[in-house]
Amino acid sequence: MTVVPPLTDEKRRAAQKHIETIRFETPFHPRIAALMQTNDWYDWAGYKSANTLWAEELEYFAIRAQSALFDISPMVKYRIEGPDAEAFCNRLTLRDVSKLRPGRVHYTAWCDDSGHVLDDGTLFRLADTRFRLCCQERHLPWLLDGALGFDVAVTEETEEIAGLALQGPTSCALLKAAGFDGIETMKPFDIRDFGHESGSVTVSRTGFTGDLGYELFIDTPLALSLWDRLWTAGELYGIRAIGNAALNQARIEAGLIVANIDFITTDHALRADRVRMPDETGLGWMVDLKKGHFNGRRAIEDARRNNSIRHVLVGLEIEGNVPADHAIVYHRKKREAGVITSAAWSPTAKRNLAIASLERPYGDTITEDLWVEIYALHELRYTKLMKRATIVPRPFVKLPRRTATPPADC
């Protein structure tokens, strides 16, 4: 019989490192942790991320009135490179990648064979034959299988590349002050490289707030010095670190959807009827039937032809001021018509906003007489509210400064 020696405490701890670091820390963690007052962390794709840092409302107003710095490093990133990179991306995603010029980004989505959305994300064309795909979920096996027959290399670079979003009306001036010369000439969805220390930082005029803003990508070893550069320059521009809660309010105002919040991605759906086609998640405009084959195309065309698309995603404005998170939507206060997927009171619009997934014909041919049932809990008693909901176009909040080039004060 072999005797297994008892584990020493030291050995046991050494074997449990993965439990101690159950959430990864992003490259910016030392700076964010130093600013963290609420101790309100959440899990973003396995990373320890700030939900709030000091005060949700004030963080929100930093986005709309100052400059808000948000750590987007947990975003999943893939490098797609090779002579066939464009063709590969065109087969993978819904939009026509041949129309995406080097130095430009577009928002896109991709589907499985049955035409159901696997994820949405941003596709950066960094050079003629080099792309970066940013998204919520992991897709490496799918991308590698998709690379068969293409002269292209796909590698995950989530950990190698750190990301920051700098959003808000003073963000352009801030970057200029930080030495990003010519930043004011960047148009929405432009990409440009700027020098940073020994390397460079890739800046795109993009964001998730519907505001003036930029996203900055940098090799992880240079991450902290980039943060410091922005922070120092930002003092006079009201720079504030923000968490996800504030960002979420801003993105709802901008009418933007989030995978696995506003719809369930195909790989996550356990129930067969929870998957969604682009037309059911408000992404139908991306489907470009003028280009060649792309994954799920035949299924999408069939569904359109057979009129078998069952859901529709709509923006709602709801009377009153109680956010209607996950409330049921009714037609004539009686028939269930769908569910609210995201909701927020909009401080900028002063309206009660929501994004909802409705089952056709609601939201399609029947668009009037919709109601939501909100259960407001006040000291262990529910107040049941039946509030009128009106379908309104997205974005709910449209800020001219989001697209103005050059931005004001810059």
Added chain:
Amino acid sequence: MTSYDAIVIGGGHNGLVAATLLARSGRKVRLVETADTLGGAARTDEFAPGFRVSTAHILNRLHPDVIRQLDLAAHGLDTSAAPAPTTVLGDREGPVTLRSGYGDHVDGISPDEAKAWSELRALLLRQAGILKPFLTRRPPRLGKLSRADMSLLGGSALALRRLGKEDMREFLRMVLMNVADVADEHLTDDRLKGLLAFDATLGSHLGPRSPTSLLGLYYRLAGEAGGSVGGQTIPAGGMGAVINALARAAAAAGVEISTGANVTRIALEGGKAAGVTLGTGEELRAGTVVSAINPATTFLDLVGPRELDIAFVRKIGNIRMKGDAAKLHLALDTVPDFPGISDADRKGRLVIATSTDHVENAFNPAKYGEFSPEPVMEITLPSLSDPTLAPDGACVLSAVVQYAPYDLREGWETGKPKFLEAILATLEANAPGIRNTIRHSELLTPADIESRYRMPGGHWHHGELQADQMLFSRPVAGHSGYDTPVGGLYLCGAGSHPGGGISGVPGLNAARNILASER
């Protein structure tokens, strides 16, 4: 550029069947075959001066519907050949011979064993009979059952019910068993067990003790020849004679046939099949393209992944199709003598598989990329049934030998002479003196079969015929109905339901499906 209603890629027997039926419906059909001769693995080729043979050498499942619908008798198919016996060459006990339809009479076993055999045979035939109606139908679609699917399922439910409760229980118990356990439950004679083990695993990457190996035996017993279920014939003129009859039927139906014409690409327009491109650069147009070649070749090489969806390509790429069957052709000076075997029985099929263990032991090394040092095999002497296949007095020996893994670890260049030696030593032991009469030998490993017949992996069925690659999962799950994700592109070869062997059934089913859906 020439236009057709339908283009059939590949002039194997399935391509010929599909092309003929489509042409009979009034369509303008062109069939293109890359080799100089039609027939694929069923064609008859000269392998030594004056000696001819075909790789597929035994006819045991050419479907009666195919013979009837294509009027093959009128086009020269000789169906008069008497059912050929199967003889298992015994080690010490002497041979066992199964006569007509898979041994409705057996010589060389004890009366007790004969009784046990006839009970087992009847049981297996009843059970194979349940599966038989599925052969000639498009596999039922899960999720959206059509009226035809329902009646097929209903029909087999009925067939199950007619079996009686005991028989039904027995079928459900046995269907996924391995052949070795089934044989052990019923038989004591090692030679009979060895034969069942051999027949169940022929053409697949399974040993008799591998789970589900019994399915291979059901598949064999669902076939028929010479009017007897489970029967077999050694066709006069070799298998090439069957191909000749099919080719005549095709020509009579108006199919335009070109040989020596290699399809390099299936052209798509708007995501739908539009025609094919030949190696010469010539383009042929048709809204219907029927691929009678391997499914993986069809999609990965001819259509290309770019026009297809990722999960579909992944599934196609995952079809297992690495063959284990090699083919030996010997040009002999004289007819070999197998002691104890009568002249009449020597015209039939001779099997060297002395027990379950023999077959299992032969399989074991194949799992690890090595060939069997003591291989199992089935031998025919086709020139005895058709003297034109060999010069006067000389003889052709044709043997399917297992196991010869496609991916031999040491490589076939050095492995092949060693494997040939192992086979010849086995033959010499069973037919003493045979080695001295060999004028020429040709051993086709799966790698050779792959390049000669364009059968990837050298695989018998163009894809393993195991439970996970059968019925609605053949060639891949969700795409078993001969139609494909590409509009106008159809599959009709052995890689589709129900599978390989010279049956014509995939070609028949595909043509029926195309005619029904394009009506």
